[in-house]
Amino acid sequence: MVTFNIAGFLADFTNGRSEIPVNSSPLTVKDALNELWQLHVGLRDRVVNEQGELRTHVNIFVDGENVRRMQLLDTPITDRAEITILPSVSGGSLS
Amino acid sequence: MPATNHVSVNAGDPLLLVGTMKGAFVLRSDPVRKDWEVGGPYFPGRAIYAMAYDARNGRNRLWAAVNSPHWGSYLSTSNDFGKTWTEPETYGIKFPEDVENSVKQIWQIVPGNSAEPNTLYCGVEPAALFRSDDAGETWSLVKGLYDHPHRPQWQAGGGGLCLHTILPDPANKDRMHIAISTGGVYRTDDGGQTWEVRNKGVRAQFLPPEQWYPEFGQCVHKIVSHPSNPKRLFLQNHWGLYRSDDGGDSWQDIANGVPSDFGFALEIDHHDPNTAYIIPLESDEFRCTPEAKLRVYRTRNAGESWEPLTNGLPQENAFETVLRDGMAGDTLNPMGLYFGTRNGKLFGTNDGGESWSSIMAGLPAVVCVKTAVA
Numbered sequence: 492m493v494t495f496n497i498a499g500f501l502a503d504f505t506n507g508r509s510e511i512p513v514n515s516s517p518l519t520v521k522d523a524l525n526e527l528w529q530l531h532v533g534l535r536d537r538v539v540n541e542q543g544e545l546r547t548h549v550n551i552f553v554d555g556e557n558v559r560r561m562q563l564l565d566t567p568i569t570d571r572a573e574i575t576i577l578p579s580v581s582g583g584s585l586s
Numbered sequence: 587m588p589a590t591n592h593v594s595v596n597a598g599d600p601l602l603l604v605g606t607m608k609g610a611f612v613l614r615s616d617p618v619r620k621d622w623e624v625g626g627p628y629f630p631g632r633a634i635y636a637m638a639y640d641a642r643n644g645r646n647r648l649w650a651a652v653n654s655p656h657w658g659s660y661l662s663t664s665n666d667f668g669k670t671w672t673e674p675e676t677y678g679i680k681f682p683e684d685v686e687n688s689v690k691q692i693w694q695i696v697p698g699n700s701a702e703p704n705t706l707y708c709g710v711e712p713a714a715l716f717r718s719d720d721a722g723e724t725w726s727l728v729k730g731l732y733d734h735p736h737r738p739q740w741q742a743g744g745g746g747l748c749l750h751t752i753l754p755d756p757a758n759k760d761r762m763h764i765a766i767s768t769g770g771v772y773r774t775d776d777g778g779q780t781w782e783v784r785n786k787g788v789r790a791q792f793l794p795p796e797q798w799y800p801e802f803g804q805c806v807h808k809i810v811s812h813p814s815n816p817k818r819l820f821l822q823n824h825w826g827l828y829r830s831d832d833g834g835d836s837w838q839d840i841a842n843g844v845p846s847d848f849g850f851a852l853e854i855d856h857h858d859p860n861t862a863y864i865i866p867l868e869s870d871e872f873r874c875t876p877e878a879k880l881r882v883y884r885t886r887n888a889g890e891s892w893e894p895l896t897n898g899l900p901q902e903n904a905f906e907t908v909l910r911d912g913m914a915g916d917t918l919n920p921m922g923l924y925f926g927t928r929n930g931k932l933f934g935t936n937d938g939g940e941s942w943s944s945i946m947a948g949l950p951a952v953v954c955v956k957t958a959v960a
Contacts, residue, residue, distance in 0.1 A: 500657070503673070504675065532675050532676060533675035536660070537657040537658060538657075540658065540689070541688050546656065546657070548656045549656055579656070
C-alpha cells in the first residue's frame with residue numbers, strides 16, 4: 492500500500508488528513524498521484540499544472556528521495572512507498 | 587498568520603481594492619473619500635496582481651487573482667466584501683488539454699460589456715485571454731487571439747509575457763482592446779474571433795532605430811479608454827506616451843513637457859476625456875520617480891501639455907515606483923484618484939489631484955489598485 496504524507500496548506504484539501512493511503516498498486520509517482528486526485532481533487536491543480544507537470548516550487552519525495560533527482564513523475568515506486576509532498580525552500584517574494 | 591480586519595460596506599460606499607505582493611486589502615469610505623477603513627490582509631503571503639468588482643445582475647462580488655509561487659494561480663471571489671473568499675478545489679483559468687501551455691500568472695480580471703452581464707475576461711501570462719459567460723463559473727480560452735499568427739513572435743518583457751490590460755468597449759459588445767507586453771495593442775471588432783494590431787505610431791525603442799515602428803512587438807505598459815467616448819484612448823509605453831482619437835487606429839505622441847515618457851501607471855478622468863494622469867519614472871534602467879520627487883502629472887488638454895501635481899506628495903527622497911495597475915480613478919464626481927507604490931504607500935485625492943493625502947503606509951509592495959462603488 493502506497494502512503495502519501497500531506498502537510499501544511501495542502502491539508503486544507505484533504506479534510507485535514509496528513510496520511511492518505513492509496514489501496515491500489517501504482518507503478519509510478521504519476522500513477523499514484525492520479526489515485527490521490529481521485530480521493531482529494533483539490534490537491535491536483537496545486538501540485539501539478541494543467542500539463543500534468545510538477546509545479547516548479549513543489550517537491551515530491553519517494554521514501555525520502557526527491558523525484559527531481561530521479562525520473563520526476565515517471566519515477567517507479569514500490570507498493571510500500573511513502574510519498575511526501577512539500578513546498579520547496581523557495582517562495583516568498585523578492586518584493 | 588496576521589489578524590484580519592473586515593469592513594462593513596453600505597450601498598454607495600466607495601471601495602478601494604488593493605493588491606500587494608503579500609496579500610489583498612479592501613478599503614471603504616464615504617462619498618467624501620477622506621477617511622478609509624481597512625479590511626485585510628486577505629490571502630496573506632500571496633501576490634494579488636488583479637482585483638475587480640462585479641455589480642452586474644444584482645451581484646456584489648469581489649474578484650482576486652491569487653498567485654502563489656508554490657501552488658499556482660487561481661481566481662477567488664467574495665460576496666461579502668472580503669469577509670469570506672472562495673478557495674476553489676480546481677482552478678478555473680487553465681489552458682485546455684490540447685494546448686501545450688500552462689498558466690504562470692493571472693494578470694487581469696475585468697467584467698465585460700453591460701450588454702453581457704454574465705461575461706468576464708481574464709488576462710494571463712503567457713499572453714492569453716480567457717472568457718466566462720456564466721459570471722465566472724467556467725472559463726474558456728479565446729482561441730481567436732491564442733491562434734493569432736503573431737503569437738510565436740511575442741516576447742517576454744521584464745514582467746513576463748503577459749496580457750495585462752483588457753478594455754471591453756462600453757458602447758459595442760463586439761469590440762475590445764487588449765495590451766500585451768511585449769506584443770502591443772490588439773483590437774477585436776467581432777467578439778474575439780479575429781484580432782488586428784493597433785500599434786500605428788507607437789515606437790519600440792529597444793529595437794534598432796530603423797525598426798522603431800514595427801507592426802507589432804511594442805512593449806505597451808498600459809492603455810485606458812474613456813467610458814463614454816471609447817474612441818479616446820491613452821497609452822503609456824515602455825518609452826512613449828500616446829493618445830488615440832480613433833479607437834486605436836492611430837496614435838499621436840503626447841509626451842509634451844513630462845520629465846520622462848517612461849512609466850507604467852495611467853488613468854483617464856471618467857468625466858472628461860481630455861484629462862489623464864500619469865506617474866513618470868526616470869528610465870527603464872532606473873525605475874523610480876525622477877529627482878526622487880513623487881509627482882503625478884495631469885493633462886487637461888488631451889496631452890498638449892502636462893502639469894505636475896505635488897500637493898501632499900513627498901518631494902524629497904521619494905524613490906518610488908508605481909506599476910501598471912497601481913493607479914485607478916473612481917466613478918464619483920469629482921473623480922477620486924488613488925495609487926500605490928512598490929514601497930507600500932497608498933495615496934489618494936478627492937479633488938482631481940489638487941491635493942493628495944496618505945491613505946496607508948507600510949503595505950507590502952502594491953501591484954494593483956482598483957476602485958468600486960458598492
